[in-house]
Amino acid sequence: MIHYYWLVKSDIRLPVSYGAILAVLLASRLFASRIQRPRNATTLTLMEIRRETGDTATLRFLLPENTRLNARPGQFLTFHWTLNGRTLPRSYSLSSSPLRTNYVEITVKKQGIVSTFLNREALQGLTVKAHGPFGRFYFDEKRDHSLVMFAAGRGITPMMSMLRYIEGVAPDTEVTLFYAFRTEREVIFAEELQRLQKQLPRFRWLAIASRPGSQWRGPRGHLNRTLIDEHLGQVDGQTFFVCGPPAFMRSMEEILMLLIVPADKILEERFMIDATLPASLDPSMCNVIFSKSVRQYVCSSADTLLTIAERHGIEVASNCRVGQCGSCATRVLDGDVEMETEEGLDPALRG
Numbered sequence: 001m002i003h004y005y006w007l008v009k010s011d012i013r014l015p016v017s018y019g020a021i022l023a024v025l026l027a028s029r030l031f032a033s034r035i036q037r038p039r040n041a042t043t044l045t046l047m048e049i050r051r052e053t054g055d056t057a058t059l060r061f062l063l064p065e066n067t068r069l070n071a072r073p074g075q076f077l078t079f080h081w082t083l084n085g086r087t088l089p090r091s092y093s094l095s096s097s098p099l100r101t102n103y104v105e106i107t108v109k110k111q112g113i114v115s116t117f118l119n120r121e122a123l124q125g126l127t128v129k130a131h132g133p134f135g136r137f138y139f140d141e142k143r144d145h146s147l148v149m150f151a152a153g154r155g156i157t158p159m160m161s162m163l164r165y166i167e168g169v170a171p172d173t174e175v176t177l178f179y180a181f182r183t184e185r186e187v188i189f190a191e192e193l194q195r196l197q198k199q200l201p202r203f204r205w206l207a208i209a210s211r212p213g214s215q216w217r218g219p220r221g222h223l224n225r226t227l228i229d230e231h232l233g234q235v236d237g238q239t240f241f242v243c244g245p246p247a248f249m250r251s252m253e254e255i256l257m258l259l260i261v262p263a264d265k266i267l268e269e270r271f272m273i274d275a276t277l278p279a280s281l282d283p284s285m286c287n288v289i290f291s292k293s294v295r296q297y298v299c300s301s302a303d304t305l306l307t308i309a310e311r312h313g314i315e316v317a318s319n320c321r322v323g324q325c326g327s328c329a330t331r332v333l334d335g336d337v338e339m340e341t342e343e344g345l346d347p348a349l350r351g
Contacts, residue, residue, distance in 0.1 A: 041080070041129040042067060046122060047103065052188050055110040056154065057119050058095060060103050061128070071098045073165035074138035074158040074241070074269070077106070077130040081114050090114045093243075093269065094133070095157040095189075097164035107188060109154045137241065137269040138162070141170045144239040148232060150223065150252045152180040152244030156188050158269055159241065163196050163203070176232060177205035180223045180248065184212055206231050223248075225255050235259050243269040290314055291333060305330065305337065 002015075044061035051057050063069070069077075076093040090112075096105035110119040139147065139162040149159045156179060166173050181187055187207065197203055208219045208227065219227055240261060242252045249268065256266055283302040289295070290309065299308050309316045316330065 041131055042069065044079075044104065044128055044130050046124055046126040046128075048124070049122065052107060053186055055119065056107060056186075056188050058105050058107045059118060059122065060096075060105045061130075062103050063101070068101060069098070069104065069133055071104075071133035072138035072140070073098055073162040075133035075135040075161075076158070076269075077104070077132040078134065079128050079130045081117070081128055083113065083117060088114055091132075091134070093135075093158040093161065093271075095160045097161060097168060099165060099168045107154065107157045107160070109188075135269065137243070137267050139165060139241075141166075141173070144173070146174040146238050147176070148235075148238050148240045149175065149177040150180075150240070150242045150244070150248075151177065152223070152248040153182075153186070154188065154271065155243035155245070155248070155269070158243055160189050160192065162241070163193075163200070166203075167196060167199055171200055172202060173200075174202040175200065175204075177203070178208065178223055178228065178231070179205055180208045180210065180244070182209065182211045184209055184216055222251070224251075225258065228255060228259075235261050238265065240266045241269075242266065243271070246270075286335075 043064060046059055047062045048060040049057055050060070071077075071094055074093070076091045078089055078091045081088045081090060092106040092108060094104055095107040096103065108115045108118045110116050137158060147162075149162075151159050159177065163175065163177075166175065177193075179187075179193075187193075193205055197205065206219065206227070208221070208223050209216055210220070210222055212218070212220055238261075240256060242249060242256075244252075249270065253266075253268075283300045285298055286301050288297050288299055288305065288308055293314055295312065295314065297308060297312055306316055
């Protein structure tokens with residue numbers, strides 16, 4: 001553009017127009033890089049541990065003075081735990097209401113390395129750095145006036161954050177909760193749900209146990225279309241929230257499809273990746289090349305790109321680990337990939 005101006009000084013409209021376009025493009029890239037930059041970490045201090053069930057505990061973390069997370073009910077934080085000299089990032093949904101401004105709570109089931117540590121060994125005074133909040137799985141009182149929640153196991157945790165928030169700001173919201181679990185001893189937040197049922201005039205919940213004891217008086221088996229039809233009623237005007245293990249998520253997706261629920265009325269939160277391949281596909285060996293580090297590896301097609309990168313010491317930004325927050329979005333230069341969910345991708349990145 002400068003060279004053009006030197007040659008043709010009588011008419012500078014063309015170089016000026018190109019310069020303006022270039023300035024807009026560069027400014028947009030600068031803005032995009034800033035909004036994708038990870039948020040500053042918040043240091044949290046463990047102040048209380050409360051046992052929910054035999055293998056589940058709620059941990060309350062004190063927020064630093066004059067710190068606000070500005071979380072929405074249902075969102076999660078990504079914690080960077082240090083165990084045996086290793087930094088292990090793990091994401092946990094908040095189970096406390098965002099209205100609680102001096103602390104946050106997470107409810108953790110003993111399952112993996114970090115969750116087992118938090119259930120068995122964590123002590124008051126433990127500090128941890130957390131990023132967030134993240135996630136598009138949240139209740140919005142301006143958007144959601146009638147809710148249907150499908151939760152299984154620890155999938156109840158973000159729902160509890162929403163219910164506690166609803167109690168504080170929108171108690172007249174109509175909420176129907178379907179809560180599935182194995183045995184009555186594994187009901188997380190049992191007392192809190194009973195309390196909320198008394199406090200919220202339009203809240204009702206149905207507990208479904210797949211392996212209950214002989215004294216159980218509620219529905220037995222798995223949550224199915226018959227139970228939903230019996231207790232739900234109309235689907236029009238409802239916002240559906242779904243959270244639980246992969247098999248539960250698949251089942252609810254199929255039922256909601258049969259009920260002809262619009263896709264934009266369904267919000268899902270996945271705590272883990274569904275590693276189950278379609279029956280017609282078997283894992284195969286493939287090559288993965290990371291262009292920036294110019295490193296190539298042979299791996300299984302069932303592995304995730306994030307897992308492969310971490311296994312070989314390649315740093316890839318990540319937070320939720322299940323493709324919902326968009327932090328690990330990576331451009332595919334060649335070949336094919338499959339995503340369990342594209343919720344974390346901006347529309348421009350899909351396709």
